[in-house]
Amino acid sequence: MRIVIAEDSAVIRAGLKEILADRGHEIVAAVGDAEALLKAVETHDPDVAIVDVRMPPHHTDEGLRAAIAIRRAYPKVGILVFSQYIETRYASDLLSMRSGGVGYLLKDRVADVTEFTDAITRVAAGGTALDPEVVTGLLRATRHTAVLDALTARERDVLALMAEGRSNAAIADRFKVSERAVEKHVGNIFAKLGLPPSDEDHRRVLAVLAFIGER
């Protein structure tokens, strides 16, 4: 995959380059601020952009705003936002545009190299990769809405794991149930959320976005 990295800490930037190169990805650009990120995406048209939320000059949410701009201008480019803190507001800002190819992870997750590179692959393929903490935060904020009230507790748990980007097999493994059982839950979720039958992957993304959109 062709990847652009935007991260102002030189230490982390170097670490990311090392990990991704090790997994055979091509780093087409590694930049330190939002402006350079926008330019790099324009020049290189990468598969994925990995974006730190806090970057110069103000160290607030420059990266996130750049990520949203990229999603508008280049919907095909997958965006993986990562930061040292999880702000639910940031996540819902980013996810409020209803399409896949987006992720939001804590920087700590990078340490689990395989999971991290899997997340990048999912995002590049149009899926989602939400940090469990993001999902927890969003669920907390969403608890009392009509959509979620219609789901059973188990269905809510399944939806949360879907938001993280887990496959049915992974969810089944987590809950120690059969994959069949998970498929049934997922089907119920699709039905309760009123998602029309279509390509399974696409429906998963829509389900996740529906519940985020409910906030």
Added chain:
Amino acid sequence: MTETARTPETAASSVRRALAAPFTKRAWAELGYTVTSFLLAVAAVTFIVPMLENGIFWAVSTTPVRKLGTAARFLARAQLGEDIPAPPPLRPVSYVKVATPDAAVAAGLAKTVAAAGGRAREWETKPGLTTSYLPPSQVAGLAAAAGVAFTAVVPRNELANYFGTRIRDSAGWRARAYFLVKLPLAALAMSVIAVRWAGGLFLVTFPAWRALGLRGFGGLGADNSLAAVLLGILLLFSAPWATHALTRADLWLMRGLLVGSGSSAQRIQVLEQSRARVVDDSAARLRGIERDLHDGTQAQLVAVAMKLGLARDKLYDPSSVDLARVTQLVEDAHRGALEAIADLRTLARGIHPPVLDNGLADALATLADRSAVPVELITDIQERPSAAIETIAYFSAAELLANVARHSGARRATLEAVHVPGLLRVRVTDDGAGGAKPTQNGGLRGLAERVRTVDGRIEISSPHGGPTTVTVELPSHA
């Protein structure tokens, strides 16, 4: 807890200092200041005295008198490097008359106005009051907020405000008092110059004058040329000390009269500003610490975790382990972890140096040892000041020593911390290039602001060519 660490050469060096006294830059600076400040005092008194005639003159002379005060502070700063804070600007009186139908209402409003920092005087003939120092809109707002039914809020006319503001300006009166006391002091200082500097010079060179044909002068003749020279030397060497003492007296007078007065309204204003500074200061420090953690330690640790994660994944498959690569990753991670620990230690020390728990003397000793410029440490702290004061004193000393190392080009410095009842004095002296002054966003400015938050004060003496002495005085308990 007393600790005095003087180097043995101190006695010799003080003799050397006494001999060199007339020839230091500071002595020449004080000599120059004596002359210029004398001229200013003559001009000021010539202006002020006739203007004491009547109230109209008082009012119109207030602004020029304040300017004269500014000129005096300017001379002290430009020639002596002494920073005398300016009094607050003229505070407009802005009289407002409030008529009410009810005397009790007037009394209530008078209290509200006083609480808001204004002044209020109730009328004797009918219910109502005249307020001062608050703008009319604020008075109207206070009246409305207190639910006071008032019949009218009338700003008194501009002319009354103009005269009231200027005649009541305490800074103006204090400046007048300063110049009236300064003039005789300056005259005395000039006579010191005439007798000790000029007279001394004349006597030292008396044999030369005789050679040029001068027969005698006063009681001096050919027989006592030697006595004349000796007397001249004595006068010349005592001259800088006399000038120095009189300059000190002048600066003391300036600090008493040319800075803000102690009225309670102004005191409240000062306290409000200092509280705002405390809040801003601590918020900025927390932000700084968060940034340091985020950019430094946290990033370091994330990188360490990444490297270890990669190494672990490589070890999962024992059949094809690239041992050299894994070793490299672990080594990188190890180095990163050590760097993170060092970062964390520096950061923790910046928040609260642990050695400060043992007392200021120990903490300052550590600071002096770490300084790039050799520091002579003199501490006399019998009783511990409060923790907040110790912390401010410590960071003041740290900032000042850092300045010495960074800017002054000094070869050695002295750090002195003395605690007398009620007052902790920290003084840093260096033999560097001088010319230190507080600049916008500079370290000295930040230091001055932090010191002011606890009602302390900072005195900077740094003529060009040096030496630089910065004194920080803090109350023992804050």
